[in-house]
Amino acid sequence: MSGFARHRRSGHVIATFSGFEADLLRSLAGQLVELLRNEAAVPRNVEDTFEAMMDFSGPTSAPEDPVLARLFPTAYEHDDEAAAEFRRFTEGALRDGKADGAATIIDTLEDAGLPPELTEDGLMIDVEMEEPVAEAWLRSFTDLRLALATRLGVEEDDEDLWEAMPDDDPRVQAYDIYQWVGLLQETLVDALSE
Incomplete structure (x- = not known):
């Protein structure tokens, strides 16, 4: 995978993935959608659009899952009441937006021909x-990297720790995926900047 680029004629953002890479992206995005939608504190099945826009019955406490806590940090660290109100008014829509962005990755890959199950080599x-x-993909790459970094315990300037790990440590493969998503994110930023 060489990353994203800008198509000269159409101006669209393009990339080519192996079936394995595309399936891995679909899996990561699917896990993110599942986490965001299954952990939502309030069901989001309001049918009336205006009523849905005015639904401020979201959660008032920080998520227990460390990934969700990282994706939805407390807005007012020293004011619990203001933090609870802010979360109540914003978290539901933020979750929906993040889940929709990750679903866009899945939809795009499947529209491009990724089969439900990979059976074909090459x-x-x-x-x-x-x-x-492409911008939805970019936002989702940020969420995926935050999720992976949180699960792995990646910290700033700890590359030497990861480099020193033995290849048979199961975290190394997950860290490689974290780095790969970072590469994709970087090439997508470059493509969008052209």
């Missing part, structure tokens, strides 16, 4: 997307 998936879709 399968390549060409993805071409307009800027708004």
